[in-house]
Amino acid sequence: xxxxxxxxxxxxxxxxxxxxxxxxxxxxxxxxxxxxxxxxxxxxxxxxxxxxxxxxxxxxxxxxxxxxxxxxxxxxxxxxxxxxxxxxxxxxxxxxxxxxxxxxxxxxxxxxxxxxxxxxxxxxxxxxxxxxxxxxxxxxxxxxxxxxxxxxxxxxxxxxxxxxxxx
Numbered sequence: 001x002x003x004x005x006x007x008x009x010x011x012x013x014x015x016x017x018x019x020x021x022x023x024x025x026x027x028x029x030x031x032x033x034x035x036x037x038x039x040x041x042x043x044x045x046x047x048x049x050x051x052x053x054x055x056x057x058x059x060x061x062x063x064x065x066x067x068x069x070x071x072x073x074x075x076x077x078x079x080x081x082x083x084x085x086x087x088x089x090x091x092x093x094x095x096x097x098x099x100x101x102x103x104x105x106x107x108x109x110x111x112x113x114x115x116x117x118x119x120x121x122x123x124x125x126x127x128x129x130x131x132x133x134x135x136x137x138x139x140x141x142x143x144x145x146x147x148x149x150x151x152x153x154x155x156x157x158x159x160x161x162x163x164x165x166x167x
Contacts, residue, residue, distance in 0.1 A: 005040045005098070006041040007040075010094070011039070011093070011094045014091055015030040015033070015090055016090070017029070017074065017084060017087065018071075019086025026086070027073070028073075030071065030072045030092055032072060040062075046061060047101060047127075048060065048097050050072055050095075051092075056078055059097060060128065061128065105134060106138070109137055112150045116158075118158055125157070125160070133157070136149055136153070137149045
C-alpha cells in the first residue's frame, strides 16, 4: 500500500441494509457510520475486511459513492450467504486490510494474458476489478465456457486500457 493508513482496530456496529433500485438490478449496501478521514487518515477507498453477522467475511473497500457517508457494498454472493436483504438488520465488524492485495491467476489464465499482451494491463487494474475477472472465469463449469470467458476478458481488458467499450 502506497500510504500508511491509521489503524483504529476493529470497529463494530449494528446497521440496516440499504437498498436502491438501479437500472437492471437492486444495489444493496451498509452505511459506514464514521468519517473515513478521521478514522483512517484517508478520505475514500479504504481497504477493509468486513465480517457480517459474525460469520460471513468480505474483502473490499469502504467507498464514498457520491454520498455523504462511505458504504460497504453487498455483493450477491454475500447476500446469499447471509440470507438477508434491504431493510434487514445486520452486525458489522470492519478491520483495516493492511496486506498487499493480489489476485493469484491460474496458470492457463496467466499464460493467455501473457500471450495476448494484457498481463501488465490486468495487473494495473484495481484489485476489485482483477478479483471480478478472476471469479467470473473461475466460476465457469465447462472448459469451453472458461476458454470463452478468458478470451472475452482479454478483449475487455484491452478495451478498458484504450478507453473503448469492449461490447
